[in-house]
Amino acid sequence: MADALPQEAHVPAHGAGHGHGHGEQNFFMKYLWSTDHKMIAFQYMFTGMALAMIGAFMAYVFRMQLAFPGHSVPGYGVVTPNNYNALITNHGSIMIFWVAMPVLIAGFGNFLIPLMIGADDMVFPRINRLSYQIFLLSALVLVASLFVQNGGFGGAWTAYPPLSAVQKYNLTPIGASMWVIAVALEFVAFLLGGINFIVTSMNSRTRGMKAFDTPIVIWTIVIASILFMASVGPLIAGAVMLIFDQLLGTSFYDPNRGGDPILWQHLFWFFGHPEVYVVLFPAVGIVAEIITVFARKKLFAYKTVIFTFIATGILSFFVWAHHQFVAGIDPRMANVFTVTTVLISIPIAEMMFVYIATLYGGSITFASPMLWALAFIGEFLIGGVTGIYLGASGLDIYFHDTYFVVAHFHYTFFPIAIIATFAGITFWFPKMFGRMMNETWNKVHFWGTIIPFNGIFIPLFFLGAAGEHRRIFDYSSFPHLATPELQMLRILATVSLIVMLLFQPIFIINFVMSAIRGKKAEKNPWKSNTLEWTADSPPPHGNWAEMPVCYRGPYEYHVPGRAEDYWPQNLPPDAQEAH
Amino acid sequence: MIGWIAQIEYFVPRASSYAGDTDRLFWLITVLVGVWFIAAEAMFFWLIFRFRARPGVPGQYITGKEKHLKRWVNWPHSLILICDVIIIVAAVRVWVNVKQTLPPPDLRIRVVAQQWAWTFTDPGPDGQLDTPDDVRTTDELHLLNGKTYHFLLESKDVLHSFFVPAFRLKQDAIPGRIYTGWFRTQRTGSYDILCAEICGMGHGVMGAKLVVEEAPQHAAWLAAHKMDAALAALNTPPPPADTTKTAAPPAVTH
Numbered sequence: 086m087a088d089a090l091p092q093e094a095h096v097p098a099h100g101a102g103h104g105h106g107h108g109e110q111n112f113f114m115k116y117l118w119s120t121d122h123k124m125i126a127f128q129y130m131f132t133g134m135a136l137a138m139i140g141a142f143m144a145y146v147f148r149m150q151l152a153f154p155g156h157s158v159p160g161y162g163v164v165t166p167n168n169y170n171a172l173i174t175n176h177g178s179i180m181i182f183w184v185a186m187p188v189l190i191a192g193f194g195n196f197l198i199p200l201m202i203g204a205d206d207m208v209f210p211r212i213n214r215l216s217y218q219i220f221l222l223s224a225l226v227l228v229a230s231l232f233v234q235n236g237g238f239g240g241a242w243t244a245y246p247p248l249s250a251v252q253k254y255n256l257t258p259i260g261a262s263m264w265v266i267a268v269a270l271e272f273v274a275f276l277l278g279g280i281n282f283i284v285t286s287m288n289s290r291t292r293g294m295k296a297f298d299t300p301i302v303i304w305t306i307v308i309a310s311i312l313f314m315a316s317v318g319p320l321i322a323g324a325v326m327l328i329f330d331q332l333l334g335t336s337f338y339d340p341n342r343g344g345d346p347i348l349w350q351h352l353f354w355f356f357g358h359p360e361v362y363v364v365l366f367p368a369v370g371i372v373a374e375i376i377t378v379f380a381r382k383k384l385f386a387y388k389t390v391i392f393t394f395i396a397t398g399i400l401s402f403f404v405w406a407h408h409q410f411v412a413g414i415d416p417r418m419a420n421v422f423t424v425t426t427v428l429i430s431i432p433i434a435e436m437m438f439v440y441i442a443t444l445y446g447g448s449i450t451f452a453s454p455m456l457w458a459l460a461f462i463g464e465f466l467i468g469g470v471t472g473i474y475l476g477a478s479g480l481d482i483y484f485h486d487t488y489f490v491v492a493h494f495h496y497t498f499f500p501i502a503i504i505a506t507f508a509g510i511t512f513w514f515p516k517m518f519g520r521m522m523n524e525t526w527n528k529v530h531f532w533g534t535i536i537p538f539n540g541i542f543i544p545l546f547f548l549g550a551a552g553e554h555r556r557i558f559d560y561s562s563f564p565h566l567a568t569p570e571l572q573m574l575r576i577l578a579t580v581s582l583i584v585m586l587l588f589q590p591i592f593i594i595n596f597v598m599s600a601i602r603g604k605k606a607e608k609n610p611w612k613s614n615t616l617e618w619t620a621d622s623p624p625p626h627g628n629w630a631e632m633p634v635c636y637r638g639p640y641e642y643h644v645p646g647r648a649e650d651y652w653p654q655n656l657p658p659d660a661q662e663a664h
Numbered sequence: 665m666i667g668w669i670a671q672i673e674y675f676v677p678r679a680s681s682y683a684g685d686t687d688r689l690f691w692l693i694t695v696l697v698g699v700w701f702i703a704a705e706a707m708f709f710w711l712i713f714r715f716r717a718r719p720g721v722p723g724q725y726i727t728g729k730e731k732h733l734k735r736w737v738n739w740p741h742s743l744i745l746i747c748d749v750i751i752i753v754a755a756v757r758v759w760v761n762v763k764q765t766l767p768p769p770d771l772r773i774r775v776v777a778q779q780w781a782w783t784f785t786d787p788g789p790d791g792q793l794d795t796p797d798d799v800r801t802t803d804e805l806h807l808l809n810g811k812t813y814h815f816l817l818e819s820k821d822v823l824h825s826f827f828v829p830a831f832r833l834k835q836d837a838i839p840g841r842i843y844t845g846w847f848r849t850q851r852t853g854s855y856d857i858l859c860a861e862i863c864g865m866g867h868g869v870m871g872a873k874l875v876v877e878e879a880p881q882h883a884a885w886l887a888a889h890k891m892d893a894a895l896a897a898l899n900t901p902p903p904p905a906d907t908t909k910t911a912a913p914p915a916v917t918h
Contacts, residue, residue: 166865241862247839248822254779254864340840346823347838380715386728386737411825412836413843416763420756427748427755434700434744438737441704444711445733446724451716459712466704470697477751479758480689483832486825486860552676552829554860558868565676565829565856643723650723 120210121626126196127517128217130510132224133188139228140179143172145586147558152572152579154559167256169558170239175231177242178264181364182271183224185502189367190313191220191275193509194282194306196517200617201300203291203635203655205627207281216277223270230263238264241556243353246338246346250330262331269324272317279310291616294635297391298654300615301384301639304391305370309363312398316359323352350412354405361497362401366394368505369436372458375512376440378613379455380447381650383640385439393432393439400429410481419478426476433469437462448643448650452611453527457508460535461500468496471546486556489549492542499538507534507592514596515610519622520603526595533588540581544574614653615639679855679876680831681848685758687832692754696747700740762833766846769814773805777817777824777837780866782857789886799889803872806885809852817843825860828874834860849876 119125142160149156150164157163164172195213199206207213231237238260240249249265252258286307290299326337327349336342338349377384384390406414406422440462449455471493475481484490507530514522553566560566560575609618616635620628633655641652678684715723726733772793774785784805788797793816807813817826819837827834831847859870877885 166868169868170862170865239862239865245823245861248862248864251822254822256865340838381717381723383725383727385726386734389728389737410759411763411834412823413838413841416759419759419763423755423759424752427752430748431741431745435737435741437704438740439728441708441711442728442733442737444708444715445736446726447711447715448717448721448723449712449715459708463705463708466701466708470701473697473751474690474693477689477693477755479755479762480686480693482759482762482834483686483690483829485834486827552827552856552858554827554858556862556867562869563856563858563871564854564873566858643725645725 118214120206120214122195122199122207122210122213123517123624123626125213125217126192126194129187129195129220130192132217132221133184133186133192136179136183136224136228137188140176140184141586141589143176143179144582147172147176148579148582150558151560152576154561164558166558167236167239170241170556171231171237171257171260173556174239174241174264175227175237178227178268180498180502181242181360182268183227185364185498186271186275187220188506189364189371189502189509190282190306190309191216191278193302193367193371193513194278194310196513197300197302197617198282198285198306199289200516200620200624200628201303201615202286202289202294203616203629203633204285204289205629205632208285208289209281212277213281216274216281219270219277220274223267223274226263226270227267230260230267233259233263236260243357244327244349245353246327246330246349247340250327250338252331258331262328265324265328265331269321269328272321272324275313276317279314282310283307283314290635291632292634294654297388298635298638300370301373301387301390302367302370305366305373305394308394308398309366312359312366312401313363316356316363316402319352320356323349347409347412347414350409351405354408355402357408358405359398359401361494362397364501365497366398368461368501369394369440371505371509371512372440372461374613374615375454375458375508376443376462377640377642378512378611379452379458380444380449381642382443382447383642385442385445387638387640390436390439393436396432397429397436400425400432404429404476407476407478407481410478411485423476423478427473429476430469430473437466437469452511453522453524453531454508454512454611456528456531457504457511460531461504461508464496464504464535464538465500468493468498468500471496483552484549486554487549488545488553488555491555492545492549495542495545499542503534503538507531510596512611513617514599515606516617516620516622516624518600518603519606520599520601521606521610522599522603523595526591530588530591530595533591534585537581537585537588541578541585544578548574609653612651614641614651616654619653619655676829677851677853677855678830678832679849679851679853680828680833681850682758682762683830683832683850685761689754689758693751696751700744700747703740763845766814766844767812767848769846770811771808772814772816773807774816775805775818775826775837776820777826777859777863777870778820779822779864780859780870782826782859782870782872784872786886788890789883797890799886801889804875805857805872806875806877806882807849808882809849809876809878812846812848814844814846817845822863823861824863824870827858827860828855829858830855830874836861852876852878 146158146161147169149158150169235257238257240255248254249261255261286303329335330338336344338344338346373384403425404422406418407426410419475484475493511522511527548571551571606622608622616633619633635654636658637654639654643650644652771787771791776783781802784801786799787793788799790797817835817837819839821839824837825834826837833847835843835845853876855874857872857874
């Protein structure tokens with residue numbers, strides 16, 4: 086492998102004549118108008134975290150309403166039915182489109198891709214900046230939509246017409262249109278970001294780094310970007326038709342005038358289901374990086390993992406109608422989609438098995454990033470197996486649109502958007518800010534998040550099994566759902582949520598204080614192999630003075646015959662060792 | 665505690681002929697995925713414990729290509745495929761029975777959803793829908809026990825979903841279409857009818873009461889309702905019985 090390397094020294098791509106200078110910059114250019122991939126990553130990450138707080142507050146308000154219906158919620162007031170619908174709709178939209186997407190794909194993707202493949206920046210830095218600016222605009226439009234006349238859109242994050250398309254049905258004419266516009270803008274932002282991720286990963290890998298030498302997280306972000314780009318087109322078309330229906334009086338979805346409401350469901354879920362994997366993949370990529378470092382172990386079957394991602398990604402385009410089993414589609418179609426849906430358990434189970442097998446023969450230490458990564462596997466398994474209940478068409482007749490679904494997808498999305506994010510932040514914090522986080526407070530925060538998380542969502546499985554349907558602001562209208570036993574479960578979930586939220590300031594304070602005053606971090610505090618750990622902490626604009634050269638794959642831990650238990654990708658091979 | 669969990673399971677009585685099939689499918693899946701879930705989690709925690717860092721014990725170098733280790737992934741993998749096939753077959757059997765077949769009906773009812781109420785049309789004493797003796801009720805549905813029903817489901821405005829947990833039945837109502845489905849009642853009692861698709865401001869109160877009763881009670885209820893209807897008819901003349909309504913295309917309303 087080393088023979089194939091050109092012999093001349095590598096010249097960094099960011100020379101004097103390069104489009105964006107790397108010299109001293111004023112505050113505005115450095116923090117707000119930057120083309121530096123790391124700064125754009127922080128912009129995405131902090132915007133996502135700010136919106137996560139809004140989304141979490143919404144969850145607090147509607148869970149309080151469910152536990153104590155009709156009572157004034159401290160910090161919000163009395164929740165009306167329209168408030169409730171707007172809260173659940175925007176909680177879902179925010180957490181998926183404005184938290185999971187920006188933090189996991191755009192945040193970690195921007196930060197990690199150039200650093201892990203040994204590039205000085207993204208190939209299209211200005212498109213990257215534009216991507217964030219459009220994303221910020223979309224977030225502002227969404228937040229503003231909550232404060233317009235008649236309030237925010239309340240037709241659920243799936244926005245099924247005719248409810249979403251017709252003003253007299255949804256009663257939120259302005260909020261509904263702003264919601265669709267915000268979502269469409271957000272998609273434009275991620276299309277631009279995705280172009281950058283794919284092109285950069287394919288073209289800017291440093292000398293010696295072959296495709297199968299790149300860390301798993303790079304693969305997952307690239308595959309996720311491809312999935313996103315391939316699936317989002319139909320939904321953008323659908324969103325434009327929805328805006329036309331709302332504002333221009335067209336009738337793409339209005340059955341009274343020749344339209345079809347089911348059309349939207351197909352377009353939405355053709356995007357919506359791959360979207361699940363778009364956010365899942367970066368999360369499992371982050372977990373792969375962390376478990377290999379803290380188990381001091383080579384990833385079990387690197388190529389198999391990549392093929393499971395590709396197989397899952399392809400299969401994910403053929404499962405969308407499992408969201409529509411009882412929507413009035415031809416019932417024979419359900420048989421096809423139940424087969425594809427249940428079969429997706431094969432690559433996903435393989436992925437989980439490979440991760441668990443990676444622990445075999447390791448030497449595992451339990452720093453907080455590892456705790457988060459292990460928690461991801463343990464909790465995501467629950468989300469995975471409960472998906473089988475819903476993919477089985479005959480049982481989905483009962484479970485569709487009940488709290489069983491809510492509990493199921495929170496057991497996938499919470500590990501993805503929250504657990505994997507905390508794993509990634511605690512792991513790369515030293516590289517991001519050049520300082521270590523406080524480990525004790527990280528562990529307190531970990532247990533204070535994980536235990537209540539299960540307390541929130543396990544009761545929801547039981548509520549769903551009891552037939553509790555979704556998006557209801559008060560169950561007192563339904564005698565069989567208004568029993569004291571079920572109300573106890575609702576209160577248990579709400580109390581757990583409040584406990585979990587009370588632990589979050591610990592993380593925020595620890596984050597801020599460590600970034601300012603934490604212990605100085607070395608270049609490679611976790612003794613990791615991947616290239617980002619060879620840059621300074623934090624890396625300067627341009628990342629390396631001299632670009633690193635890659636000699637081997639990313640997971641060479643405990644290689645026999647070496648004194649050190651790790652073997653960084655950039656170390657030249659010893660002369661006598663055959664690699 | 666166990667009794668309490670059992671209570672949750674029996675919270676929703678099995679009031680239709682296929683409710684038992686659905687519940688058996690639930691338990692089949694629970695057993696199959698439960699075994700895998702427990703095995704995976706047990707292996708996961710055991711490996712974490714067994715291979716925790718200990719001084720003097722280095723980690724191993726394993727690529728994942730070793731046959732004796734790879735089988736620990738490949739065997740479970742093949743077994744999962746077998747479980748998948750079992751689950752798919754069981755799920756499709758329930759599905760085909762509930763959604764893809766239409767046994768001959770004893771009676772037919774009409775279910776109309778709108779923001780935010782359910783309207784039910786009972787065929788009345790003659791057992792025929794769309795005849796003058798039909799009984800129309802709002803937010804209350806009375807059914808005979810032990811009968812096979814066809815329901816004609818429609819919506820007047822947005823999507824709704826006709827959800828009867830005790831029947832293990834859910835079906836979206838789509839404006840502009842009439843969906844025909846079936847169920848067979850098998851247990852008397854009073855149950856909830858819910859709207860399971862978000863339908864606007866009143867979604868949270870869009871419920872109805874379902875009463876499954878024996879013939880004498882049903883006849884008494886019909887008679888009482890005929891009386892009410894007759895009294896109401898004195899004040900407002902009823903719309904003409906329109907038997908072509910179901911087949912006609914929806915009216916243009918703008």
